[in-house]
Amino acid sequence: MATLYTPPGFWRSYPVLISAQYSGAQMAVVTGPPDFEGEDSHKTDHFLSKFPFGKVPAFEENGFRIQEVSAIANYVASDALRGTGPQEQALVQQWVNFAEGEIVPSMAAWVYPTMGVADCDEQVRKKARAAILAVLSVLNEHLLPRTFLVGDAVTLADISVACALLLLFRQVLELPVRQAYLNVTRWFCTCVHQPPFSAVLGDVTLCETAAQVAGKLKATAKSPADPPADPAQEEVSEEPEEDGPDPTEEAIAAEPKAKDPFSSLPKSSFVLDEFKRTYSNEDILTVALPYLWDKLDREGWSLWYCEYKYPSELGQVFMSCNLITGMFQRLDRLRKHAFASVALLGTDGDSSISGIWLLRGQQLAFELCEDWKADYESYSWRKLEPESEETRTLVREYLGQGGEFKHVGKIFNQAKIFK
Numbered sequence: 001m002a003t004l005y006t007p008p009g010f011w012r013s014y015p016v017l018i019s020a021q022y023s024g025a026q027m028a029v030v031t032g033p034p035d036f037e038g039e040d041s042h043k044t045d046h047f048l049s050k051f052p053f054g055k056v057p058a059f060e061e062n063g064f065r066i067q068e069v070s071a072i073a074n075y076v077a078s079d080a081l082r083g084t085g086p087q088e089q090a091l092v093q094q095w096v097n098f099a100e101g102e103i104v105p106s107m108a109a110w111v112y113p114t115m116g117v118a119d120c121d122e123q124v125r126k127k128a129r130a131a132i133l134a135v136l137s138v139l140n141e142h143l144l145p146r147t148f149l150v151g152d153a154v155t156l157a158d159i160s161v162a163c164a165l166l167l168l169f170r171q172v173l174e175l176p177v178r179q180a181y182l183n184v185t186r187w188f189c190t191c192v193h194q195p196p197f198s199a200v201l202g203d204v205t206l207c208e209t210a211a212q213v214a215g216k217l218k219a220t221a222k223s224p225a226d227p228p229a230d231p232a233q234e235e236v237s238e239e240p241e242e243d244g245p246d247p248t249e250e251a252i253a254a255e256p257k258a259k260d261p262f263s264s265l266p267k268s269s270f271v272l273d274e275f276k277r278t279y280s281n282e283d284i285l286t287v288a289l290p291y292l293w294d295k296l297d298r299e300g301w302s303l304w305y306c307e308y309k310y311p312s313e314l315g316q317v318f319m320s321c322n323l324i325t326g327m328f329q330r331l332d333r334l335r336k337h338a339f340a341s342v343a344l345l346g347t348d349g350d351s352s353i354s355g356i357w358l359l360r361g362q363q364l365a366f367e368l369c370e371d372w373k374a375d376y377e378s379y380s381w382r383k384l385e386p387e388s389e390e391t392r393t394l395v396r397e398y399l400g401q402g403g404e405f406k407h408v409g410k411i412f413n414q415a416k417i418f419k
Helices: 011-023 045-050 069-076 085-115 122-143 156-171 175-192 195-201 247-251 272-281 284-295 317-330 332-337 370-376 389-400
Strands: 002-005 027-030 058-061 064-067 301-308 338-347 350-360 379-384 412-418
Touching (some): 002 011, 011 069, 045 058, 064 069, 069 085, 085 122, 085 156, 122 175, 156 175, 156 195, 175 195, 175 317, 175 370, 272 284, 284 389, 301 389, 317 332, 317 350, 317 370, 332 338, 332 370, 338 389, 350 412, 370 379, 379 389
Parallel strands (some): 002 027
Antiparallel strands (some): 301 350, 338 412
């Protein structure tokens, strides 16, 4: 049986645990005696006899032992996470090294003082902040045409870099800063909303206001050589803790629970789930659309037309479709309040993206929640009048996934349905 040794809630262990979620690797997670003891998860002689380097996390399987998070994550990962072919594998390793060498040191210098687990040297923090913003600029440009860092799916590159940025997004990358790096924010939200990420990280809340320096190093904190546990997270092991709650949780206030942005709206007679079932199981043109027009609550719901602002940047069809898919993934929590058909029109090198959205309420729902803003500013939006002939035509073409699309002047290629 494989075993991961880590202090409780230790963010450096997250890449290993997320990789295991993707690959299905089974492992026990040891966070206490006989390998760790005390409030600061002190490494015992028992631990050091097996792992003389003293690094955490550490991993053991049938007498095979390794340390260093990137090595362990690579060991438990699936082939798909490591990259397809030598070139992808090299690119994945490049980003893993980038996370460890370029992001983590500067992240620690900027963030740890806000968590009360490191002394604050303001000059060092300023340099670290500048270094991180330079990193974000590189990432932002790289991610402009991409959903993920390497290839068309999550790899160890995404896992490593996202985990290295996690505390930054939670502690100091407030909204005005994030707005300068929308591609990075979009990608980060896509990653942390994937089920394997969520199984380890839980709900990730982006900070509204940058945390301030909390004070000098606490007497019970780990040494600077040992990065602290993430105080916003609970025990990563599924086994109950025997040593009481993680004391580092007192270093930071608990994250507020998200408020339902639609809670103030009056109850609507239109049941979205019933329409979705009708759309999925019945003929669209003869059954689903008549159902929509007959049942639609015009006061409680609104129709919107969207169009991607940067068609000149669209290249191959599959990459353009990834933009749509990525947007839908990042809006997963909006599904019970929205329905959409977003189409790719045209061909490789000459395409556009546009679509129809049915949204709860009378305003753009994306503006109601910070998590939903990552993509919507890349589109122009126009509210539609449900009774107009133009609206009926647009809804018929986009939801029916076919027609002339004269308003765009391109042939229908394919559509993605958000439901």
